[in-house]
Amino acid sequence: MDLALAAFELAKADGLASVRVPQIAEAVGVSPRTFNNYFPSKEAAIVFPTSLRAARMANDLADRPASEPLASALIESVACLYGPEGQDGLPDGWLDGFRALVAAEPALHGEYLKAMAAGERDLADAIASRIGAAADDLEPFVLAAVVVAAERAAVLHWFRQTTRRSPLADVVRAAIDMAVRGLTATSC
Amino acid sequence: MDLALAAFELAKADGLASVRVPQIAEAVGVSPRTFNNYFPSKEAAIVFPTSLRAARMANDLADRPASEPLASALIESVACLYGPEGQDGLPDGWLDGFRALVAAEPALHGEYLKAMAAGERDLADAIASRIGAAADDLEPFVLAAVVVAAERAAVLHWFRQTTRRSPLADVVRAAIDMAVRGLTATSC
DNA sequence: GCACTAACTTGCGTACTACGCAATACATTC
DNA sequence: GAATGTATTGCGTAGTACGCAAGTTAGTGC
Numbered sequence: 444m445d446l447a448l449a450a451f452e453l454a455k456a457d458g459l460a461s462v463r464v465p466q467i468a469e470a471v472g473v474s475p476r477t478f479n480n481y482f483p484s485k486e487a488a489i490v491f492p493t494s495l496r497a498a499r500m501a502n503d504l505a506d507r508p509a510s511e512p513l514a515s516a517l518i519e520s521v522a523c524l525y526g527p528e529g530q531d532g533l534p535d536g537w538l539d540g541f542r543a544l545v546a547a548e549p550a551l552h553g554e555y556l557k558a559m560a561a562g563e564r565d566l567a568d569a570i571a572s573r574i575g576a577a578a579d580d581l582e583p584f585v586l587a588a589v590v591v592a593a594e595r596a597a598v599l600h601w602f603r604q605t606t607r608r609s610p611l612a613d614v615v616r617a618a619i620d621m622a623v624r625g626l627t628a629t630s631c
Numbered sequence: 632m633d634l635a636l637a638a639f640e641l642a643k644a645d646g647l648a649s650v651r652v653p654q655i656a657e658a659v660g661v662s663p664r665t666f667n668n669y670f671p672s673k674e675a676a677i678v679f680p681t682s683l684r685a686a687r688m689a690n691d692l693a694d695r696p697a698s699e700p701l702a703s704a705l706i707e708s709v710a711c712l713y714g715p716e717g718q719d720g721l722p723d724g725w726l727d728g729f730r731a732l733v734a735a736e737p738a739l740h741g742e743y744l745k746a747m748a749a750g751e752r753d754l755a756d757a758i759a760s761r762i763g764a765a766a767d768d769l770e771p772f773v774l775a776a777v778v779v780a781a782e783r784a785a786v787l788h789w790f791r792q793t794t795r796r797s798p799l800a801d802v803v804r805a806a807i808d809m810a811v812r813g814l815t816a817t818s819c
Numbered sequence: 820g821c822a823c824t825a826a827c828t829t830g831c832g833t834a835c836t837a838c839g840c841a842a843t844a845c846a847t848t849c
Numbered sequence: 850g851a852a853t854g855t856a857t858t859g860c861g862t863a864g865t866a867c868g869c870a871a872g873t874t875a876g877t878g879c
Contacts, residue, residue, distance in 0.1 A: 556744035592780030625813020
C-alpha cells in the first residue's frame with residue numbers, strides 16, 4: 444500500500460507529530476478521505492508493513508516441514524524475517540525508521556504492539572495445528588505469545604545497544620532460543 | 632484516581648464508543664480540560680488500573696526472598712495479582728469490565744498492551760538485579776517479556792473459554808510455568 | 820499576618836482526526 | 850446497453866488533544 448509507505452517516509456523525515464494526514468494523502472495523490480478509508484490513523488498506516496511481516500510469520504511456520512522440531516521451526520520462521528536487508532528479510536530503511544519512530548514515539552509503540560498481537564493469533568493457530576492441539580488448549584497461545592515477546596524484546600534490546608556486536612537476526616535467534624528453552628538452561 | 636474509575640464504570644455501562652470525555656469529567660466533578668491533564672485519552676484512563684497492577688509485579692518480585700528460585704518467584708509474583716477478588720488480588724468488577732471492554736474493543740486492547748509493556752520494563756530491571764545481570768544483558772528483557780506474554784495469553788485464553796474449569800489465577804500460574812519451563816517439557 | 824511559591828484547575832481557542840453520508844467515476848458482468 | 854459492485858471523493862459533524870493564560874488553593878518562610 445502506497446499510503447503506508449508514504450506515511451512511513453514522511454514520518455521518518457519530519458517526525459511523527461508534524462506529519463498530517465492530508466500531507467500523506469497528497470504525497471500519494473489521493474484525498475485525505477481516502478486515506479481514512481484504509482487506515483484509521485496515521486500511526487496504523489506507518490505500522491502496516493510491520494503487521495504484514497507479523498502475518499508472514501505464521502505462514503513461514505506452516506511451510507516448514509512437519510518433521511522439523513518445533514523449537515527450531517519457530518526460531519527460523521521468526522529469524523528469517525530479520526535476514527539481510529533487501530531480499531526477503533528487512534525492507535530497506537526499516538531499521539532507521541524503526542529506531543526513529545516506533546522505538547521513540549509511544550503512540551507508534553502502541554500500534555506496533557497491536558500489530559504483533561494480531562500476528563500472534565495467527566501464529567498460535569499455526570502452532571496448534573502443528574502440534575495437534577485442541578482448539579481450547581492453552582499451550583499454543585502461550586507458545587505464540589512467548590515467541591513473539593522474545594522477538595520483540597530482542598528487537599528493542601538491539602536498538603538500545605550503542606555498540607553493535609552482532610546482527611539483529613542473530614540477536615532475535617538467541618532470544619527465541621532462550622525463550623523456547625525456558626529457565627532450564629539459565630541461572631535458576 | 633477517580634477519573635480512571637469513573638471512565639471504567641461508564642464505559643462498562645454504555646460501551647466505550649458512547650462514553651464522552653466531558654461525561655467522565657462531569658461524573659467526577661472536574662472540567663474536561665482537567666481530564667486531559669491527567670490522561671491523553673479515555674482509553675488510557677480506563678486502562679490506568681491495569682498499568683498500576685503491572686507496576687506492582689516488579690515490586691512483588693523484588694520483595695520475595697532472594698533464596699527463592701527465580702522460576703517460582705516469577706510465577707508467584709504474577710499469580711498473586713490474580714488472587715481472589717476484593718483483597719490484594721483483582722479489584723471488584725474487574726473481570727466483567729475486562730471481558731466487556733479490553734477484550735472486545737481494539738482501541739483498549741492497544742492501551743492494555745502498552746500498559747503491559749511499561750510494566751515489563753520494570754520487571755526486567757527487577758529480574759536483572761535478582762540474577763545479577765549486566766545492564767546490557769539480553770536475558771532479563773527476554774525473561775520479562777516472556778513472563779508478561781504468558782500472563783497476557785492466559786488472561787485472554789481464560790476469557791475465551793466458555794466453560795470455566797479453573798480459576799483465572801490457576802490458569803495464569805500454569806501459563807507462566809509453561810513459559811518458564813520452555814519447550815523442554817512439552818511436545819517437542 | 821503577609822508576601823511568595825508551587826501545584827492544581829479551568830476556560831478558551833485552535834488544530835487535527837474519525838467517520839457517516841451521499842454523489843461520482845470506473846470497471847465488470849449479464 | 851443496463852445493472853451491479855467497488856473505489857474514490859467532498860462535505861459536514863462530532864470529538865479529542867493540547868497550548869496558553871488566568872484563577873484558585875495550599876504550603877512555606879519571615
